[in-house]
Amino acid sequence: MNLVKYLAVVAVMFFSFNFAFAKPIATSSSQPVAHDVHHGGQSESHGGMVDTKHEIDAYKEHHLADSHDFHLFSYGKEERKHIGFSLPVIVWTTQGLKTFMSSAFHHNDDGTYVYSHDGVKLVKLHSKIYELNSGATHLSFDADHHPINASKVLDFSITKSVVGMLLAGLLMILGFGSLAKGYKKGAIPTGIGRVLEPLVIFVRDEIARPNIGEKKYRKFMAFLLTVFFFIWVLNLLGLTPLGFNVTGNIAVTVCLALFTFFITAFSANKDYWKHIFWMPGVPVLMKIVLMPIEVLGMFTKPFSLLIRLFANITAGHAVVMGLIAVGYTAREALGIPGGFGVSFLLTLFITLIELLVAFLQAFIFTMLSSLFIGMAVEEHDHH
Amino acid sequence: MNLIHDFSPGLFVIQAVILLVLILLMRKFAWKPILDSLQNREEGIQSALDAAENAKKELQNLQADNERVLKLAREEKEALLKEARELKAVILADAKSEAEKESEKIIKQAQETIVSEKRAALADLKNQVAGVSLQIAEELVKSELTNTGKQQELIAALLKENSLN
Numbered sequence: 001m002n003l004v005k006y007l008a009v010v011a012v013m014f015f016s017f018n019f020a021f022a023k024p025i026a027t028s029s030s031q032p033v034a035h036d037v038h039h040g041g042q043s044e045s046h047g048g049m050v051d052t053k054h055e056i057d058a059y060k061e062h063h064l065a066d067s068h069d070f071h072l073f074s075y076g077k078e079e080r081k082h083i084g085f086s087l088p089v090i091v092w093t094t095q096g097l098k099t100f101m102s103s104a105f106h107h108n109d110d111g112t113y114v115y116s117h118d119g120v121k122l123v124k125l126h127s128k129i130y131e132l133n134s135g136a137t138h139l140s141f142d143a144d145h146h147p148i149n150a151s152k153v154l155d156f157s158i159t160k161s162v163v164g165m166l167l168a169g170l171l172m173i174l175g176f177g178s179l180a181k182g183y184k185k186g187a188i189p190t191g192i193g194r195v196l197e198p199l200v201i202f203v204r205d206e207i208a209r210p211n212i213g214e215k216k217y218r219k220f221m222a223f224l225l226t227v228f229f230f231i232w233v234l235n236l237l238g239l240t241p242l243g244f245n246v247t248g249n250i251a252v253t254v255c256l257a258l259f260t261f262f263i264t265a266f267s268a269n270k271d272y273w274k275h276i277f278w279m280p281g282v283p284v285l286m287k288i289v290l291m292p293i294e295v296l297g298m299f300t301k302p303f304s305l306l307i308r309l310f311a312n313i314t315a316g317h318a319v320v321m322g323l324i325a326v327g328y329t330a331r332e333a334l335g336i337p338g339g340f341g342v343s344f345l346l347t348l349f350i351t352l353i354e355l356l357v358a359f360l361q362a363f364i365f366t367m368l369s370s371l372f373i374g375m376a377v378e379e380h381d382h383h
Numbered sequence: 384m385n386l387i388h389d390f391s392p393g394l395f396v397i398q399a400v401i402l403l404v405l406i407l408l409m410r411k412f413a414w415k416p417i418l419d420s421l422q423n424r425e426e427g428i429q430s431a432l433d434a435a436e437n438a439k440k441e442l443q444n445l446q447a448d449n450e451r452v453l454k455l456a457r458e459e460k461e462a463l464l465k466e467a468r469e470l471k472a473v474i475l476a477d478a479k480s481e482a483e484k485e486s487e488k489i490i491k492q493a494q495e496t497i498v499s500e501k502r503a504a505l506a507d508l509k510n511q512v513a514g515v516s517l518q519i520a521e522e523l524v525k526s527e528l529t530n531t532g533k534q535q536e537l538i539a540a541l542l543k544e545n546s547l548n
Contacts, residue, residue: 007532034475064387066394068393094392128391154392154393155391155392155393155394156393156396156397158394159394161394161398162394162397162398163400165397165401167481168399169401169404169405169408172405172409172413173405173408173412173413176409176412176413176414176417177412177413179417180412180413180416180417180420181416181418183416183417187420187423187424187427197421200414200417200418200421201421204418204421219416221414221418222406222407222409222415223406224415225409225414226402226405226406226409226410226414227402230405231401243410249389249391249394250386250389250390251389251390251391251392251394251395251398252394252395252398254390255395255398255399256398256402257401258399259399259402259464277514351436
């Protein structure tokens with residue numbers, strides 16, 4: 001019961017931060033300004049203030065995408081001031097590797113600002129960096145708002161997601177490093193280790209052991225534990241007002257799922273492959289029919305992993321932002337106190353659920369990973 | 384949202400590198416020592432529990448042993464006592480029969496002695512009677528020499544007396 005209380009307190013804390021950050025936008029735009037908004041989800045129509053439904057949608061989409069600078073909040077009615085810091089951009093262009101700070105784009109995210117750097121012209125459009133084709137001076141769009149005279153560059157920037165990952169890794173190394181060091185002093189951990197040790201035991205006894213088996217689980221513990229805590233910490237970071245959305249990034253979940261896929265494939269024993277390519281105990285015709293199905297299964301398993309994590313976290317972020325936005329969109333119908341009251345209650349509720357989802361998704365990912373590994377290393381009884 | 388469009392190859396590569404490095408670092412500096420310590424501790428707890436269980440069993444065994452020894456001693460004591468009691472009875476019976484035999488022997492001897500004494504006494508008596516008879520006869524013979532009538536009378540009386548025997 002104490003754990004539940006603790007979680008509730010943390011949820012409320014996270015949530016009130018979120019709300020506090022949302023507030024300045026609300027007060028600064030309490031008087032709706034009629035503006036026509038550009039097509040294509042641009043929120044710069046009145047200096048980055050978020051007010052109308054369209055702007056809210058654009059803001060949401062902008063948040064769900066990765067970002068090249070670390071934006072905390074903005075203020076100011078006439079001239080928007082953005083508080084945050086820029087991050088290093090590392091891109092592989094036609095002219096080779098280029099590195100500079102993201103402030104070079106001057107917070108421009110709609111491709112209108114062209115940054116020339118060592119002979120390459122770069123623009124940033126919806127958090128993606130494009131290189132203008134030679135001869136082009138500005139970005140042109142087709143009817144669907146896709147750039148036509150520029151190509152995407154290979155982007156190794158230290159983006160917000162990368163910062164999030166590094167932060168999560170650092171937290172893990174600090175936390176579990178201290179737990180590991182604590183064992184040198186005595187068998188019973190102290191401090192933060194008291195919280196972390198049961199979690200490690202949970203992963204070992206509830207996830208790895210029952211699925212992989214007593215004999216072989218140890219080999220996969222490093223991966224399972226790292227992935228479990230990595231996903232969980234990143235999910236929780238995503239609930240803070242820092243606004244990380246790392247595990248809601250398709251590239252990140254693809255990478256995580258591929259790790260599971262390769263570990264499963266490389267640790268699989270002969271029986272596993274035999275069950276895929278030449279299923280024992282069924283007629284030859286069935287063996288041939290089953291082969292493509294089983295091969296497909298090999299890929300659908302990690303695919304389900306990556307989609308599940310991505311969709312859950314993205315949906316969670318979208319719902320939280322959507323409910324905060326209720327405060328603005330329902331302002332006219334319910335009045336400012338009514339709109340924000342409803343928004344507050346709904347967001348509080350959903351943030352609590354998101355806190356559960358953050359754990360649940362980490363758990364499910366690790367659980368299924370260990371299940372797949374367990375299937376691959378299982379010793380079959382020969383009939 | 385377009386998933387393929389949103390997929391950032393650069394982020395993918397960075398994530399792969401970070402994850403790989405993190406797994407290796409965590410394995411070396413965290414998971415291995417943590418899991419080892421946990422295992423050691425669990426084994427320690429298990430062995431302590433086993434030892435306690437063993438000690439308990441040993442104690443129980445010891446108690447059972449003690450009880451057994453005690454019982455054995457008691458039984459031995461009983462047996463000894465019984466034996467002694469039996470021995471006593473036997474000895475008593477033996478002594479009794481011995482005494483009986485002895486007494487019987489003594490009585491028999493006594494009886495034999497009595498009989499022989501009696502015989503001797505009778506013989507003696509007969510001798511004495513014979514002596515007395517001879518003296519009487521002597522007296523008679525002496526008196527008869529003086530009085531023939533009277534002698535006749537005396538002989539008759541004596542004979543009368545003697546015939547009583």
